[in-house]
Amino acid sequence: MDTKKIVSYGVFFAALIIVPFIFNSNWTSVFTTFLIYSAVALSQDIVLGRAGMFDMGHAIFFGLGAYSTAILNMVYGWPILATIPVAIILPVIASILLAAPIIHLRGDYLLVTTIGFNIVFIQALKNNVFGITGGPNGIFGVEPLKLFGFSFSSQTSIYFLAFFVLILTLIIIHNLETSKPGRALHYLNEDSLASECIGINTRFYRLYAFGLSAAVAGLAGVVFTLQFSAVSPDAFDFIQSVLFFTIVLVGGPSSIPGVLLGTFFMFVVPEMFRQFAEARYLVFGIAMILIMIFRPKGIWPVKFGKIPNYITKE
Amino acid sequence: MDIFLQQLVNGLTIGSIYALVALGYTMVYGVLKLINFAHGDLVALSAYIGLVIMMQLAGALSPVLLIITTFIATMIIIATAGVILERTAYRPLRKAPRLSAVVSALGASLVIENGIMLIWGPMPRIFPASAVPNANYNIGNVYISLMQVLVLIISFVLMVALYFFVNRTKLGTAMRACAIDQDAARLMGIDVNRVIVTTFVIGSALGAVGGLFIGMYYRGIHFNMGWIYGLNAFVAAIIGGIGNIPGAMLGGILLGIFNAFISGYLSSSWALALTYVLLIVIMIIRPTGILGERVAEKV
Numbered sequence: 334m335d336t337k338k339i340v341s342y343g344v345f346f347a348a349l350i351i352v353p354f355i356f357n358s359n360w361t362s363v364f365t366t367f368l369i370y371s372a373v374a375l376s377q378d379i380v381l382g383r384a385g386m387f388d389m390g391h392a393i394f395f396g397l398g399a400y401s402t403a404i405l406n407m408v409y410g411w412p413i414l415a416t417i418p419v420a421i422i423l424p425v426i427a428s429i430l431l432a433a434p435i436i437h438l439r440g441d442y443l444l445v446t447t448i449g450f451n452i453v454f455i456q457a458l459k460n461n462v463f464g465i466t467g468g469p470n471g472i473f474g475v476e477p478l479k480l481f482g483f484s485f486s487s488q489t490s491i492y493f494l495a496f497f498v499l500i501l502t503l504i505i506i507h508n509l510e511t512s513k514p515g516r517a518l519h520y521l522n523e524d525s526l527a528s529e530c531i532g533i534n535t536r537f538y539r540l541y542a543f544g545l546s547a548a549v550a551g552l553a554g555v556v557f558t559l560q561f562s563a564v565s566p567d568a569f570d571f572i573q574s575v576l577f578f579t580i581v582l583v584g585g586p587s588s589i590p591g592v593l594l595g596t597f598f599m600f601v602v603p604e605m606f607r608q609f610a611e612a613r614y615l616v617f618g619i620a621m622i623l624i625m626i627f628r629p630k631g632i633w634p635v636k637f638g639k640i641p642n643y644i645t646k647e
Numbered sequence: 648m649d650i651f652l653q654q655l656v657n658g659l660t661i662g663s664i665y666a667l668v669a670l671g672y673t674m675v676y677g678v679l680k681l682i683n684f685a686h687g688d689l690v691a692l693s694a695y696i697g698l699v700i701m702m703q704l705a706g707a708l709s710p711v712l713l714i715i716t717t718f719i720a721t722m723i724i725i726a727t728a729g730v731i732l733e734r735t736a737y738r739p740l741r742k743a744p745r746l747s748a749v750v751s752a753l754g755a756s757l758v759i760e761n762g763i764m765l766i767w768g769p770m771p772r773i774f775p776a777s778a779v780p781n782a783n784y785n786i787g788n789v790y791i792s793l794m795q796v797l798v799l800i801i802s803f804v805l806m807v808a809l810y811f812f813v814n815r816t817k818l819g820t821a822m823r824a825c826a827i828d829q830d831a832a833r834l835m836g837i838d839v840n841r842v843i844v845t846t847f848v849i850g851s852a853l854g855a856v857g858g859l860f861i862g863m864y865y866r867g868i869h870f871n872m873g874w875i876y877g878l879n880a881f882v883a884a885i886i887g888g889i890g891n892i893p894g895a896m897l898g899g900i901l902l903g904i905f906n907a908f909i910s911g912y913l914s915s916s917w918a919l920a921l922t923y924v925l926l927i928v929i930m931i932i933r934p935t936g937i938l939g940e941r942v943a944e945k946v
Contacts, residue, residue, distance in 0.1 A: 434931050441682055445885055446930045449923035456920030575753060582750045615761040621754030622736050629743035
């Protein structure tokens with residue numbers, strides 16, 4: 334990491350730390366949502382931006398994490414801390430089981446199949462499968478997280494919990510960028526056939542990307558449950574997946590600042606324009622079209638250091 | 648047996664509507680290789696516009712003339728909307744990375760959906776019961792309503808017409824050429840832009856008929872119904888093999904019948920989920936759809 338990067342991350346983290354002290358609890362809750370959705374968007378970026386697979390069902394893994402915590406806590410009476418490992422591992426298993434048979438599908442087919450998974454997931458939740466998902470209303474009254482006698486029940490404490498999850502996500506992504514699997518995913522994205530020829534096990538790394546991103550999304554799901562102390566199917570609908578998909582592409586695939594900026598535009602800016610609540614999605618739609626026309630690679634596209642231009646060109 | 652035949656008739660009706668909408672997806676995908684996510688919202692828009700036209704002209708025209716005028720006017724308006732969509736959201740992105748065009752399509756979908764909400768409000772609207780006389784025909788123990796007869800006949804006529812247009816006319820041939828290779832088509836002297844505009848005109852007009860049928864058949868319309876009808880029709884297009892016109896028709900009808908049987912024999916609350924299970928199974932077994940050709944990966 335160069336100095337410029339360290340300084341900008343320092344400023345970014347410092348700004349996030351003071352948020353709960355200068356804003357009221359409503360805005361703190363908006364920023365908590367921003368932190369949670371940033372983690373999910375960054376995890377979506379592992380599959381979409383870094384591995385180059387069109388996954389439009391990412392809300393499944395987010396939802397599985399959230400629902401695991403809520404169900405284990407409310408139905409089986411587990412303490413929240415004990416549910417966290419399950420809320421991470423279950424989405425990983427689900428992502429690998431779901432992705433394995435369809436991983437070879439080409440772009441658009443993968444996109445539609447993952448939407449299909451998401452719709453099946455939501456229908457299962459709404460139909461109260463196994464009688465534990467709470468049907469269309471979801472589950473209410475999840476306990477707060479207790480750690481060493483401290484109860485994470487105030488908005489500020491949940492904010493810092495979400496902040497911790499985002500930092501964890503950033504560390505995971507930083508490690509991924511500088512590690513062998515990260516490079517493998519990058520080559521896979523550039524040219525899957527060529528990467529197979531140089532001995533990269535494409536199937537393994539594709540599933541690896543799905544599994545890792547599901548783990549991060551599952552963890553973010555836990556914080557989501559804690560923030561609202563409730564889960565409901567609508568929060569994990571395929572429209573949400575479409576939103577995460579859009580955030581990554583509008584912000585800039587495989588670019589951390591881009592994805593954070595995308596999340597900011599999609600979740601925090603709408604809150605600022607509450608008075609125009611009715612028209613804001615219309616404006617967003619227009620903004621999405623315009624951004625894609627003027628910056629087809631996203632607002633803050635990733636720049637690859639020393640790779641010559643003729644390689645990175647489409 | 649009676650339930651079976653009754654569900655078959657209902658399934659065929661819904662299936663023909665899906666097929667009409669699916670044709671718009673499949674034609675655009677064939678030519679531009681783009682999932683036109685805004686198509687479903689154009690379908691929803693057509694239901695609203697059709698309702699407005701019908702209400703405005705209700706007393707002035709005889710019922711038959713009213714229906715014909717509504718259909719033709721809505722088709723013209725939606726076809727225009729389709730062309731505007733292509734001009735503003737897709738044409739500037741034709742050389743951009745493919746995913747950018749997908750985001751642009753999603754943006755266009757948001758614009759249309761929320762535009763409908765801003766103009767007509769978030770509450771559902773109801774089509775008048777008298778839009779089509781509520782007559783039932785009784786064949787054996789199977790009931791067919793006049794509406795169902797209309798849907799089946801008009802869809803069949805439109806699909807046959809489209810089939811002949813694509814296979815027997817010059818413009819249709821140009822369209823097929825563009826679907827195979829746009830650059831080669833351009834070298835052969837085909838005006839690719841004109842072909843793409845024609846594709847959007849025909850696809851949107853057929854979608855408009857589908858939207859009007861949805862309005863008249865189910866009667867309740869909602870500003871965000873575009874997504875779910877659009878996705879179902881898109882699934883139909885994929886099941887048949889996307890980019891393949893007879894495939895979209897076959898896929899639509901199969902999906903409609905499948906849906907009707909699930910609702911009739913199992914439960915309607917699982918119908919949507921099982922539709923997508925069907926899609927996933929077909930994707931695993933035959934990734935390019937029933938009538939789709941195997942495409943060799945380009946190296």
